[in-house]
Amino acid sequence: MPNTGSGGELAKGVARRKGRGRRDPLWARILVIAGALLMIGAGTTFVLKDVVFGYATRSVSKEDLLPVDGAQHASVSGAKNILLIGIDPRPNQDPTEAIRSDSILILHIPASHDMAFLISIPRDTWVSIPKYSNGKRTYGGGKGKINSSFAEGGYGLTGKDQRKHGTTLLAATIKQNWGVTFDAAAIVDFVGFQDVVKILGGVDMYVDQRTVSVHVGYDSKGNVKTPFDQRDDPNGGTILIPIKGVTPKVYEVGQQHLAAWEALDFVRQRETLPKSDYDRQRHQQQFIKALLKKIASKEVLGNPSMLNKVLEVIGRAMTIDTGKIGLDDWIFAMRNIDSDRMLTLKTNDGGFHSSPENPGAEALDQTTLDLLSAVRTKTVPTFVASNPGIVSSSG
Numbered sequence: 001m002p003n004t005g006s007g008g009e010l011a012k013g014v015a016r017r018k019g020r021g022r023r024d025p026l027w028a029r030i031l032v033i034a035g036a037l038l039m040i041g042a043g044t045t046f047v048l049k050d051v052v053f054g055y056a057t058r059s060v061s062k063e064d065l066l067p068v069d070g071a072q073h074a075s076v077s078g079a080k081n082i083l084l085i086g087i088d089p090r091p092n093q094d095p096t097e098a099i100r101s102d103s104i105l106i107l108h109i110p111a112s113h114d115m116a117f118l119i120s121i122p123r124d125t126w127v128s129i130p131k132y133s134n135g136k137r138t139y140g141g142g143k144g145k146i147n148s149s150f151a152e153g154g155y156g157l158t159g160k161d162q163r164k165h166g167t168t169l170l171a172a173t174i175k176q177n178w179g180v181t182f183d184a185a186a187i188v189d190f191v192g193f194q195d196v197v198k199i200l201g202g203v204d205m206y207v208d209q210r211t212v213s214v215h216v217g218y219d220s221k222g223n224v225k226t227p228f229d230q231r232d233d234p235n236g237g238t239i240l241i242p243i244k245g246v247t248p249k250v251y252e253v254g255q256q257h258l259a260a261w262e263a264l265d266f267v268r269q270r271e272t273l274p275k276s277d278y279d280r281q282r283h284q285q286q287f288i289k290a291l292l293k294k295i296a297s298k299e300v301l302g303n304p305s306m307l308n309k310v311l312e313v314i315g316r317a318m319t320i321d322t323g324k325i326g327l328d329d330w331i332f333a334m335r336n337i338d339s340d341r342m343l344t345l346k347t348n349d350g351g352f353h354s355s356p357e358n359p360g361a362e363a364l365d366q367t368t369l370d371l372l373s374a375v376r377t378k379t380v381p382t383f384v385a386s387n388p389g390i391v392s393s394s395g
Contacts, residue, residue: 063160065167065185065321067175076325076333079378082107083171083185084118085150086284087163088268098151099162101170102190103281106180108375113333115341117380119371120281122347123147126361127177134165145361149173163187163319178372184330185321190264192317196291197260199309200300205258205290207251209279212272216265217246230271235360238271263287278350285344344392345371345384 066083086103104121129149131141139152153169154162167185174180197203217227227248229241242248251266258266267287273279300306322330347368355363364372367390374383384390 063164063319063321065164065171065187065319066182066323067168067172076329077111079111080109080183081180081375082109083167083174083182085167085170085185085187086190087150087187088190098155099166100147101150101166102147103284104146104170106174106375108380109334109337110381111378112381114336115343115381116334116337117384118342118344119375120344120347121146121174122362122364123277124360124362126355126358126363127173129169129173130176132165132169132172134161134169139169143357146170146173160319167321178369179376180372183323183325187319189317190267192313193291194260194264195313196310196317197258197263199306199313200291200294202257202259203263203287203290203294205256205263205286207253207256207266208282208286209273210253211251211266211269211283213249213251213265213269214240214271215268217243217248219245219247233360237276237360240271275351278352343384345390346392347371349390350392 084103084105084107085101086105087099088102089099101123104123106119106121108117108119109115110117123146125146126143127146127149129139129142129144129146129152132139132153134153134155134157137156139155144152149172150166150170154164154166157165167187171182171185174182214228214230215226217225219225225243225246227243227246229243231239231241233239249265251262251269267280267284269283270276270280294300295307295310300310348362348365349367353362353365355361357363367387371380371383371387371390374380
């Protein structure tokens with residue numbers, strides 16, 4: 001295996017070449033809280049206190065999410081892969097209705113345990129999905145978008161069973177297509193973070209592009225209405241049909257104070273954005289950054305009651321599987337990973353790469369396939385050092 005050297009030195013080198021690099025990954029910062037590592041403070045350094053540990057873990061649901069034939073090493077030593085899944089169920093959704101994974105990320109931690117790499121798998125990536133039985137229904141296997149594997153795994157189930165089997169099939173799909181296995185997994189229900197923003201009294205963030213909501217609009221009397229009819233485009237994507245008399249809500253460029261419902265609506269938008277899901281992912285990154293900045297403020301950190309409420313609500317939005325490794329061992333082993341050593345890596349160079357099998361789906365370009373091969377062979381630091389252009393600098 002090539003000598004990967006010091007992860008910290010690599011991070012510094014990439015930062016010098018790329019400017020600041022990606023310090024605020026999409027779901028990872030919140031999902032790491034599920035492991036009771038709360039990245040807060042002026043430099044977003046790791047802060048671990050007994051009270052934080054207790055509240056951050058007490059309400060987190062712990063389930064067996066990963067396939068039994070996955071990596072799941074009993075020792076925390078060595079390189080580790082963590083599967084991070086974001087879900088965004090619709091309001092009033094039938095509990096038996098299938099849920100697709102909204103965000104799929106791989107958090108790779110090299111053996112040095114002094115840095116981490118976050119890799120987002122585009123939700124529309126066209127893949128082979130293996131046969132799977134969840135005890136109630138057997139999926140025969142086939143081709144589909146990778147986010148549908150989560151739905152197929154949990155089909156016909158509800159609650160924790162739905163999420164457990166969804167994660168299991170998603171992990172099995174990633175293994176079948178790219179050979180990557182996982183030592184731990186975490187699911188976050190993004191809707192749950194609306195309650196966090198409510199407790200905080202809103203969130204301040206910079207809106208970097210004019211964003212039109214497809215979910216919220218107003219009629220002439222100011223009543224909230226849906227501004228568009230949405231229909232599936234047979235060539236991929238969504239066809240938006242404006243509803244007469246309804247003006248959609250618009251998030252204008254600039255510094256904005258967003259109420260809880262506005263923040264959730266903003267980070268859901270993709271249909272009206274030029275780069276669709278890639279723009280949405282960037283906005284979610286920015287939201288997480290703004291949320292953590294608010295949590296890190298003296299107003300919150302200096303108010304134990306408010307901080308505890310925030311951590312409890314975050315915990316309720318989490319489901320985690322630490323594999324065969326105890327949560328305390330994870331925390332101790334990863335104690336040296338701060339924000340300066342956590343990099344987000346671009347997939348498909350940050351744009352849509354149409355699949356030759358299904359133009360409405362995505363294929364991974366060769367650089368992304370090589371990156372996933374490096375994850376499998378545990379040579380990611382070497383790969384990134386040779387390909388510094390994959391480090392994201394947006395957000």
